[in-house]
Amino acid sequence: MKSAVLTSRPTFMSSIRARSRVSATARAARSSAARIVRIPRPSSSVVLGTKERSRIVEYVEQAMREQRQIVGVSDIMQAHTFEDIPLYDMPERTRAFLKIEDGCENFCSYCIIPYARGPVKSRQPIHIREEAEKLVRAGFREIVLTGIHLGAYGRDLAPIACGDGTERKITLADACREVLSVPGLRRLRLGSLESLELSPELFELIRSDERFCAHLHLPLQAGSDPVLHDMNRHYTTAEFAQLIEGVEREVPGIAVSTDIIVGFPGETEEMFADGLRFVEKMNFSRMHVFPYSRRTGTPAAKRKDQVPEPVKKERVHRMQALADRKSEEFHRMFLGKKMRVLFETKKDGVTDGLTDNYIRVYTGSAVTCGEIYEVEIEKLYKDGVWGTAAEKM
Ligand code: SF4
Numbered sequence: 001m002k003s004a005v006l007t008s009r010p011t012f013m014s015s016i017r018a019r020s021r022v023s024a025t026a027r028a029a030r031s032s033a034a035r036i037v038r039i040p041r042p043s044s045s046v047v048l049g050t051k052e053r054s055r056i057v058e059y060v061e062q063a064m065r066e067q068r069q070i071v072g073v074s075d076i077m078q079a080h081t082f083e084d085i086p087l088y089d090m091p092e093r094t095r096a097f098l099k100i101e102d103g104c105e106n107f108c109s110y111c112i113i114p115y116a117r118g119p120v121k122s123r124q125p126i127h128i129r130e131e132a133e134k135l136v137r138a139g140f141r142e143i144v145l146t147g148i149h150l151g152a153y154g155r156d157l158a159p160i161a162c163g164d165g166t167e168r169k170i171t172l173a174d175a176c177r178e179v180l181s182v183p184g185l186r187r188l189r190l191g192s193l194e195s196l197e198l199s200p201e202l203f204e205l206i207r208s209d210e211r212f213c214a215h216l217h218l219p220l221q222a223g224s225d226p227v228l229h230d231m232n233r234h235y236t237t238a239e240f241a242q243l244i245e246g247v248e249r250e251v252p253g254i255a256v257s258t259d260i261i262v263g264f265p266g267e268t269e270e271m272f273a274d275g276l277r278f279v280e281k282m283n284f285s286r287m288h289v290f291p292y293s294r295r296t297g298t299p300a301a302k303r304k305d306q307v308p309e310p311v312k313k314e315r316v317h318r319m320q321a322l323a324d325r326k327s328e329e330f331h332r333m334f335l336g337k338k339m340r341v342l343f344e345t346k347k348d349g350v351t352d353g354l355t356d357n358y359i360r361v362y363t364g365s366a367v368t369c370g371e372i373y374e375v376e377i378e379k380l381y382k383d384g385v386w387g388t389a390a391e392k393m
Pocket of ligand 1: 104111112113
């Protein structure tokens, strides 16, 4: 019942607690509606599609009042407006995730999201600013802008007038400017972004505003051209490498992290080895390695040439070992340097937090969570580095 944090209506919460009636919001509700409505009544009183999440209170109250199962699943492919669900009631007031976009039309062959979430839907810039103001007032120091297909932000919004009689599209850079205009914000970070959607405007903002974290998460997904083609990813490894070179040239010192899927259907040992060689050449600061997992209803799931599970497991292990080595190489570059760290959590006398380029820093110094300190980096430690905090920024 995590969705319950989205509402403050006490009647709803107490009803849930008192009656233990189960409600369900299902990411796959629309794509699997027929199956979901067959769930036996005692296991689910309310079944909602993602588009109806914001009406969960209404649906649960109706189910309780009418003592019957309520199914609210509409056609997500017809949904064209962003649902403004505020998400600022988070337990640790350091870093807040602000969702500004939903949906995706890329149809990567392994991914169910375009079917489950429908087309791109962007939050209006004015609502982004209002939400960012609330977050900063609530004490959050860092805001992370997120979306299913963040780089497509604005594609569905009406163009704005430029003042010279022309019009232009609203872009992710506009959303960033809205957030950066909020007084008191200490840091802005971007969530996962498609490499093909980077813009000079975005680079300019990262360079010119020190609150904009020098970190981009750009999913590569595979380091082999035939696999990228089969994944429907629309770039080659050479093009991806060129894009990253451009990023590093535009914003020197920036960290680029990535995602890799191993064991995609049809991935041979040779293709996987190409992937290892490609990753070896890149300077990723961090890599998330996933074994390919079949998503019913996607083209990749229908393929007959699935990679056996033990082979996938072994490839994950090899790719992860390389990922760990690349992270360590990246972290080593900062030994002896001073970095700004926003501390987040404290446990057993050790506090940890993140630099703006997404290195986890641990310290035994007396620091306060939620504050930014300058820290001298001394050694490699766990998944990041260890340092001594000097002054509070
Ligand atoms: S992997 Fe990302 S870009 Fe591709 S279809 Fe899924 S959400 Fe869209």
